[in-house]
Amino acid sequence: MHQFRLLTRPSVVGLNSKVSLNLYLRVNALRFKSDSNTTDNPENNGGNPDEGSEKTKDSNLPINRPEGFHDLTEKFNPDLSSKVSKPSSGLPAMDPLLQTLMTKTKTEYNPVTNKQQEGYEFKAPKSPKQLYKEKLAEKARPKSKLYKMLPSLLICGGLCWGIFTYKYMTKDSNPNIDNDSELLREDKFLPYMVSFKHKINDDHYLIELTRKNRAEKLIHNEQLFNGERLWSIEIMQPDINIVRNYTPLPMYVAGIDPNTKEPHLRLVKELEEEGKFILIVKRYNEGEFSRWLTNRNLLDEIKIRGPIVEYKMPFHPLNRYEERPQMSNTLSSIKPDPTWPENIPKPENYVFYGAGTGILPVLQLIYSPNPPRGFIDIWYSLKDESELLPQIKTLNFFAEKCGRVKFHYLLSNDKNPNHLNKSNIGNPTLPYFTGGWDLRMSEEVFKEKLLREKKAEIQRQMETANSSTPIAVESSIPKDTVIIDSTTDAQSNYIQPSDSKIKPENAYQQWTFFRKARGDSTTPPPSFAFICGPEKYIADVSGKPDLNNLEKKDNGPIGGLLKDKGWDLSNIKRLQ
Numbered sequence: 001m002h003q004f005r006l007l008t009r010p011s012v013v014g015l016n017s018k019v020s021l022n023l024y025l026r027v028n029a030l031r032f033k034s035d036s037n038t039t040d041n042p043e044n045n046g047g048n049p050d051e052g053s054e055k056t057k058d059s060n061l062p063i064n065r066p067e068g069f070h071d072l073t074e075k076f077n078p079d080l081s082s083k084v085s086k087p088s089s090g091l092p093a094m095d096p097l098l099q100t101l102m103t104k105t106k107t108e109y110n111p112v113t114n115k116q117q118e119g120y121e122f123k124a125p126k127s128p129k130q131l132y133k134e135k136l137a138e139k140a141r142p143k144s145k146l147y148k149m150l151p152s153l154l155i156c157g158g159l160c161w162g163i164f165t166y167k168y169m170t171k172d173s174n175p176n177i178d179n180d181s182e183l184l185r186e187d188k189f190l191p192y193m194v195s196f197k198h199k200i201n202d203d204h205y206l207i208e209l210t211r212k213n214r215a216e217k218l219i220h221n222e223q224l225f226n227g228e229r230l231w232s233i234e235i236m237q238p239d240i241n242i243v244r245n246y247t248p249l250p251m252y253v254a255g256i257d258p259n260t261k262e263p264h265l266r267l268v269k270e271l272e273e274e275g276k277f278i279l280i281v282k283r284y285n286e287g288e289f290s291r292w293l294t295n296r297n298l299l300d301e302i303k304i305r306g307p308i309v310e311y312k313m314p315f316h317p318l319n320r321y322e323e324r325p326q327m328s329n330t331l332s333s334i335k336p337d338p339t340w341p342e343n344i345p346k347p348e349n350y351v352f353y354g355a356g357t358g359i360l361p362v363l364q365l366i367y368s369p370n371p372p373r374g375f376i377d378i379w380y381s382l383k384d385e386s387e388l389l390p391q392i393k394t395l396n397f398f399a400e401k402c403g404r405v406k407f408h409y410l411l412s413n414d415k416n417p418n419h420l421n422k423s424n425i426g427n428p429t430l431p432y433f434t435g436g437w438d439l440r441m442s443e444e445v446f447k448e449k450l451l452r453e454k455k456a457e458i459q460r461q462m463e464t465a466n467s468s469t470p471i472a473v474e475s476s477i478p479k480d481t482v483i484i485d486s487t488t489d490a491q492s493n494y495i496q497p498s499d500s501k502i503k504p505e506n507a508y509q510q511w512t513f514f515r516k517a518r519g520d521s522t523t524p525p526p527s528f529a530f531i532c533g534p535e536k537y538i539a540d541v542s543g544k545p546d547l548n549n550l551e552k553k554d555n556g557p558i559g560g561l562l563k564d565k566g567w568d569l570s571n572i573k574r575l576q
């Protein structure tokens with residue numbers, strides 16, 4: 001019974017024939033040994049030695065016939081196992097070696113992984129027909145999506161590469177293609193077009209210029225106009241290759257009056273409004289360029305380079321604080337100035353002497369966002385009032401009403417000469433800010449002011465409080481502190497009192513009720529002067545400028561009216 005079980009097991013688990021045979025022989029050897037032991041032991045046979053010898057005869061058959069495996073399998077055919085031996089008292093003990101063999105890991109036999117196997121099979125070469133069929137089957141096999149899209153992807157890639165190469169190669173060769181995304185470039189003329197033209201009087205024109213493809217160019221949020229600098233543009237006349245400077249104003253045409261045909265001008269306030277500006281051009285009959293420019297028609301292209309910075313406002317500590325609000329088209333919408341810190345030097349005040357189109361730089365300054373915080377006294381010499389657009393006159397009036405500027409119009413013609421004279425020129429004063437020393441000084445002034453305020457507050461409290469509860473205040477103020485009277489404080493005229501409960505709604509209210517009312521209406525003395533106009537005008541007012549040097553620094557000696565009043569090269573700027 002046991003013999004049969006062991007014999008059949010290799011075929012069940014699928015071990016290879018060699019292993020089966022080996023296992024079988026070893027098992028039988030053990031079995032026979034075990035059987036012989038059993039037969040030798042009369043107890044195991046139920047004490048019958050004859051029976052035991054008979055059984056030995058039967059069970060020894062495989063040893064007597066050792067010819068081969070086939071004989072053994074025949075002999076131990078499973079059918080023979082039905083021959084049940086006489087039951088013994090107990091199962092025979094299993095040999096430990098046999099047990100380990102039986103528990104050995106059973107692995108599936110795989111001929112492919114058998115490296116020792118050698119094949120001598122001859123594979124006949126495939127016939128052309130077979131090969132053809134295989135090729136067809138290969139073609140018919142379904143392909144991945146990417147594989148199918150590969151040709152289209154390659155074509156697209158090739159096309160993109162071709163377009164890019166073409167654009168790159170023709171980028172600079174074709175000057176008419178506008179590849180620049182800037183509104184203005186200092187080193188290159190960019191295309192603008194005439195978007196509006198209006199004749200102001202016989203020889204003055206208003207021209208609105210708009211950057212070509214402006215909407216695309218606004219993505220960079222370029223801010224051209226800022227009251228911190230005075231700048232102009234250079235316009236090129238392509239036919240005769242000459243260039244002239246013009247001063248753009250931060251304005252654009254928002255509409256046209258149907259009756260007067262005059263343009264409605266709006267100030268450029270937001271970044272989205274940039275890319276447009278207006279020029280006021282005087283046409284000279286002998287002037288080649290001004291004639292060409294004023295002859296341009298609507299939508300004509302004009303090449304412009306810039307911004308050419310003519311003057312940059314020097315640094316002032318107030319620049320770090322809130323800006324002065326920009327002018328507006330209505331007086332009530334001009335926001336009041338912020339309350340600037342008291343311990344900072346006051347902003348500088350200026351005087352501007354301009355003639356004809358020479359007034360335009362100061363208009364650019366006061367109309368731009370972040371206009372100068374100081375006061376500007378403006379002396380404007382002009383031949384005829386008609387050369388001034390009514391809307392510009394109105395804006396100038398608004399600026400005056402906010403206490404930012406004062407315009408003196410000097411109308412002068414051949415019949416009624418009214419030139420700038422000595423009486424119109426004031427003396428220069430020292431600037432409020434000249435460097436770090438000023439900051440230290442102003443801090444001291446501020447500390448003293450705080451002490452003074454504290455003392456005043458405590459005195460008020462003492463007056464109103466019950467006499468039974470005196471407050472010890474004097475101890476908080478150092479004994480050697482010098483208290484300056486508020487009327488001598490240089491800052492007091494400039495800064496609106498911070499404890500004021502009524503806040504002005506606009507710049508006009510701020511000026512009228514808070515500053516002017518306190519006797520602040522007098523023109524503050526200027527510490528810097530600008531002179532701009534025709535050559536002769538500049539020479540008469542301040543002497544002839546001389547820019548013939550590498551740094552383009554004005555070395556021309558001071559002269560004219562300004563020299564007599566004590567001005568020098570350090571506090572003037574001649575814009576020619």
Ligand SMILES: Cc1cc2nc3c(=O)[nH]c(=O)nc-3n(C[C@H](O)[C@H](O)[C@H](O)COP(=O)(O)OP(=O)(O)OC[C@H]3O[C@@H](n4cnc5c(N)ncnc54)[C@H](O)[C@@H]3O)c2cc1C
Nearest residue numbers: 232244245246247280281282284287288289290357534576
């Ligand atoms: C920084 C700067 C900004 C300027 N901004 C403007 C501006 O916004 N609007 C504007 O119209 N011009 C402005 N100009 C002047 C402008 O650049 C030209 O000089 C002017 O248009 C004349 O050029 P033109 O070629 O027609 O005349 P030109 O051929 O140069 O001169 C011909 C004749 O015109 C007369 N003339 C030329 N210029 C003046 C002048 N300024 N005053 C009096 N007579 C003159 C002279 O008699 C001269 O002989 C500015 C100049 C500078 C330097």
